[in-house]
Amino acid sequence: MTGREANARRLFLQRALALGAATLLPALPRMASAAANQIDVRAKGARGDGKTDDTAAIQAAIDAIATTGGTVRVPAGNYMIDAARAISLRSNIRLEMAPDAQFTALPNTLKRYHVIRVWRASNVQIIGGRVLGERDQHRGDKGEWGYGINIQASHNVLVDGTHIADCWGDGIWIGAFGRGAKADISTDVTVQNVVSTNNRRQGLSLGPCQRVRILNSTFSNTHGTKPQSGIDLEPMGQGDTRDVLIEGCTLTGNYGCGVEIHHNVSGVVIRRCTIRDNHGYGVLAAQMNDLWVDDNVITDNGMNGVKLAGLTRDVKVTDNTLTSNSARSLRRALKAMVSDSGGAHPAQLHVGDKTSNVHVSGNTF
Numbered sequence: 343m344t345g346r347e348a349n350a351r352r353l354f355l356q357r358a359l360a361l362g363a364a365t366l367l368p369a370l371p372r373m374a375s376a377a378a379n380q381i382d383v384r385a386k387g388a389r390g391d392g393k394t395d396d397t398a399a400i401q402a403a404i405d406a407i408a409t410t411g412g413t414v415r416v417p418a419g420n421y422m423i424d425a426a427r428a429i430s431l432r433s434n435i436r437l438e439m440a441p442d443a444q445f446t447a448l449p450n451t452l453k454r455y456h457v458i459r460v461w462r463a464s465n466v467q468i469i470g471g472r473v474l475g476e477r478d479q480h481r482g483d484k485g486e487w488g489y490g491i492n493i494q495a496s497h498n499v500l501v502d503g504t505h506i507a508d509c510w511g512d513g514i515w516i517g518a519f520g521r522g523a524k525a526d527i528s529t530d531v532t533v534q535n536v537v538s539t540n541n542r543r544q545g546l547s548l549g550p551c552q553r554v555r556i557l558n559s560t561f562s563n564t565h566g567t568k569p570q571s572g573i574d575l576e577p578m579g580q581g582d583t584r585d586v587l588i589e590g591c592t593l594t595g596n597y598g599c600g601v602e603i604h605h606n607v608s609g610v611v612i613r614r615c616t617i618r619d620n621h622g623y624g625v626l627a628a629q630m631n632d633l634w635v636d637d638n639v640i641t642d643n644g645m646n647g648v649k650l651a652g653l654t655r656d657v658k659v660t661d662n663t664l665t666s667n668s669a670r671s672l673r674r675a676l677k678a679m680v681s682d683s684g685g686a687h688p689a690q691l692h693v694g695d696k697t698s699n700v701h702v703s704g705n706t707f
Contacts, residue, residue: 379412383421390419395448397424407435416471418442425455425476425488433463439471439504447476447509453485455510456492462519462526464497468504475509477542477566486543486567487511494549495519495526503535513538513561517549518581525550525581534558542566545596546573550581550606558590570598572620575630577606585609591616598622600643605629605652611636618642623649624667633657643667646692654697661704664690 381403384390388399400421403414411434418440423429425447431437437458439445447457457473460466473490480488488510493499494517506513514536518527527550534557538545545561548554561572569576572593577583583606593600593615600617603610607630617624617640624640627633629652640647640662647667650657668689687707693700 379408379410380415381406381412382415382417384417388416388419388421390417390421390443392420392422392446394422395424396421397427397429400429401427404429404431404435404437410434411465412436413438416440416443420444420446422446422448423457424448425450425457426452428456428459428492431458431460431463431466431468434465435463436467436469438467438469441470442472443470444472444474446474447488449476449479449481451480451482452488452510453482454487454489456489457509458490459492460494460496460499461492462495463499466496466498467500467502469500470503472505472507474507475541477508477510477540480510485510488542489513489515490538490541491515493517493528493531495528496531497529499528499531501531501533501536504537506536506538507540509541509543511542512544512547513541514546515549516547516551516554517577518551521580527551527581529553531555532557536560537562539563540565544569544571544574544598545593548573548575548577548583548586550577550583551586552582552584554583554585555587555589556591557587560592560594561596562592563595565597568598569602570596571600571602571622572596572598572617573601574599575601575603575607575610578604579606581606583607587611587613588615589613593617594619596620596622599626599645600624600640602626603628603630603633608632610634613637615639617647620644623647624664625649626651627654627657628652629654631655635659635662637661639663640690641665641667642669644669646688647690649692649694650697650700651692651694652696654694655699657697657700659691659700659702659705663706665707 490506
């Protein structure tokens, strides 16, 4: 990336934040046919009785919607889902679940599964309801890729108000098909008012994607298999992740980090979040660039409140409250107190020797 491109991305993010989060991504377009083209899953035979496999009936309701778009309604009930087949949403579908409607994965032995998947689709909405994995009833001991909601190579997607829990892997995955320059990435995805809790691998993971916003959501109590973080931006060698806003979220009780960010990531803003009581770092940034950590409360995490590591560059850490971090063990806490890295408060903010262009101001330690 050229210096001009990096500056343009920072200016873009700053303008978006100054104008309000709603300007970062366009609103989902209205589906003109939605009012006229609606179907209740029970019309296709779904029972929601907590015993019947309702996968085929729910999929039949989705498939009955015209390609121009429409709404699939899921009334209250517990709908059992065969996650080996998954509920597959295609373009121009609004899946509208009642607050007490739940998709529950049937126990399985799979290394990888999906309760709901959005693959190579555009203009998709998942509204409300609950998605429950089967981690406590899982019949195997291998793999870590059982997803509540899996979004890949899709565009203009909204997940709003959904509660996701107990998945064998990640509560939500947003990513791509393919690798490198040929990767078909996801773009313009919004996750808001979501709770993702007690999942085994991550609350939310991001692979290659662009223009993602995560708003007013909670990612908590992830534990079972590493990395075990609330949110993990982890495209690694698959491709690039760019322009991500995490705002107004709570990340707590995760056995890994609150937020962790790895290489091939650029243009991330973490703003007005509460990041507390995680076993690892509050925020870990390793080998990434263009990060703004602003106006967060980061407290009582087992390791540093914010750790900037490796060749991370172009970072602003501003107006945060960082307290009582890095006390997972007495030995680690004492080591942090005498460390000469990260300025005057290394337990709260650790800045590695290889980082560059790091601006720190207005924080309360």
